[in-house]
Amino acid sequence: MSKHGCAEKAALLIGESLSDREVDIVDLKRKMDVDLSRYDTVIVGGSIYLGSLQRGIRNFCSRNLAMLLEKRVGLFICCMNEGGAARAHYDAVFDGALRAHATAAGIFGGELDFGKLSLLEKSVIGQAVNITESCSRFDEKAVGEFTAKF
Numbered sequence: 001m002s003k004h005g006c007a008e009k010a011a012l013l014i015g016e017s018l019s020d021r022e023v024d025i026v027d028l029k030r031k032m033d034v035d036l037s038r039y040d041t042v043i044v045g046g047s048i049y050l051g052s053l054q055r056g057i058r059n060f061c062s063r064n065l066a067m068l069l070e071k072r073v074g075l076f077i078c079c080m081n082e083g084g085a086a087r088a089h090y091d092a093v094f095d096g097a098l099r100a101h102a103t104a105a106g107i108f109g110g111e112l113d114f115g116k117l118s119l120l121e122k123s124v125i126g127q128a129v130n131i132t133e134s135c136s137r138f139d140e141k142a143v144g145e146f147t148a149k150f
Contacts, residue, residue: 048079076106
């Protein structure tokens with residue numbers, strides 16, 4: 001699930017990297033009903049937006065926690081925070097049991113395209129992370145390292 005496209009970019013890169021396998025990329029914004037019994041590996045990711053992961057992803061993980069704990073799982077976030085602040089977001093948004101079970105954990109940085117943001121979003125983001133113009137902190141190397149674990 002992606003708010004402005006960064007998590008989608010990460011999912012597509014992961015899919016390309018795993019091209020030797022059958023890969024389905026599902027946008028939970030459009031399709032919340034996913035039959036997880038069809039998969040042995042599930043990667044769940046999204047973007048941190050105003051300090052939280054999208055509700056749809058949180059609900060998906062809660063509803064499917066028991067089944068996810070039976071699968072090979074990867075978890076990732078995209079966010080503009082770096083270092084410890086980014087790790088704190090990751091730890092806060094995914095269930096502890098799911099984090100402990102995950103084969104791979106990814107923190108891929110983020111991107112802000114001010115052309116896609118409302119005036120309110122620009123103001124809040126400017127205050128929250130002190131960014132006032134479009135920029136990218138997306139880390140393709142981190143995506144590659146994450147994918148290598150699968």
